[in-house]
Amino acid sequence: MSIFNRKTSDEEKELLRQQKLDEKYMNMALREADKAAASNEVPIGCVIVHNGSVIAKARNRRNGNHSALGHAEIIAIQQANKKIGDWRLDDCTMYVTLEPCQMCAGAIVQSRIPRVVIGAMNPKAGCAGSVINILQLPEFNHHCDITYGILEDECSQVLSDFFTNLRASKKAEEDLKADDPETAFEPVQAEPDCKDDSDHNQE
Ligand SMILES: [Zn+2]
Numbered sequence: 001m002s003i004f005n006r007k008t009s010d011e012e013k014e015l016l017r018q019q020k021l022d023e024k025y026m027n028m029a030l031r032e033a034d035k036a037a038a039s040n041e042v043p044i045g046c047v048i049v050h051n052g053s054v055i056a057k058a059r060n061r062r063n064g065n066h067s068a069l070g071h072a073e074i075i076a077i078q079q080a081n082k083k084i085g086d087w088r089l090d091d092c093t094m095y096v097t098l099e100p101c102q103m104c105a106g107a108i109v110q111s112r113i114p115r116v117v118i119g120a121m122n123p124k125a126g127c128a129g130s131v132i133n134i135l136q137l138p139e140f141n142h143h144c145d146i147t148y149g150i151l152e153d154e155c156s157q158v159l160s161d162f163f164t165n166l167r168a169s170k171k172a173e174e175d176l177k178a179d180d181p182e183t184a185f186e187p188v189q190a191e192p193d194c195k196d197d198s199d200h201n202q203e
Contacts, residue, residue: 019150022117025049025095026151029119032059032072033097033158039064043158046072047095048080048113055092056080072096073104077111089113097155099126105134109142117147119155 025047032045036059048056056079062070073096080089089111097119100108105127108116116135118128127134128146135144 022095022147022150025054025093026097026117026119026155028054028057029095029097030151030154030158032057033155036060036072037158037162043162044072044096044098046076046097048076048089048092049095050080050084050089050092055083069103071101071104073100074107077107077113081111087111093117095119095150097151098122098159099128099130100135101125102127102132102134108135108144109140112142113144115145115147117150119149119151120159121148121152 029045029047032047033043034045036045037043039061041060041063044060046056046058047054056076058072058075058079060070060072061075062068064070073094076094077089080092081087092113093115094108094113095117096104099118099120099122100116101122116128121130123130125131129135129148134140135146137143
């Protein structure tokens with residue numbers, strides 16, 4: 001075997017090792033997303049790893065916390081800051097099941113996280129390449145390495161299952177109401193705007 005081949009094979013092994021690790025931590029983020037779904041929050045999860053140790057695990061809590069800042073990434077960044085006693089998250093990797101929004105992408109840049117691993121993309125609201133790429137704007141002084149598509153199908157599935165169930169329960173509620181003789185003749189209410197739901201925002 002030539003030196004070149006040996007090098008390539010070592011690089012391939014390293015890539016494979018990294019991919020396995022990425023999948024392991026993305027799975028942890030997915031478990032956080034599951035917990036969010038169980039509390040009727042849009043299922044998005046986030047994990048931050050520092051030198052091989054998990055230092056933060058968080059899920060979307062916007063409804064529960066009554067806070068527009070309750071996104072998984074923001075909560076995870078706060079946990080990680082506390083854990084390592086620094087606002088700078090050098091040597092950290094963030095794993096997040098859905099492409100970050102503008103607020104979270106801004107916080108990732110502000111906390112100097114060097115690497116972000118993303119599960120599913122968010123074509124209508126994502127700010128790590130879909131609408132804009134805040135993590136890699138040349139004008140800013142910090143740029144993240146991004147790895148896309150780790151457990152992408154699983155990360156998308158948890159969101160589509162959540163919205164399918166949500167629509168089904170809304171429909172069941174409406175059907176039930178229509179069957180109720182006391183409410184059957186109530187004027188029909190305008191349909192709530194579900195646009196944001198299908199955008200997979202953390203609403
Ligand atoms: Zn966000």
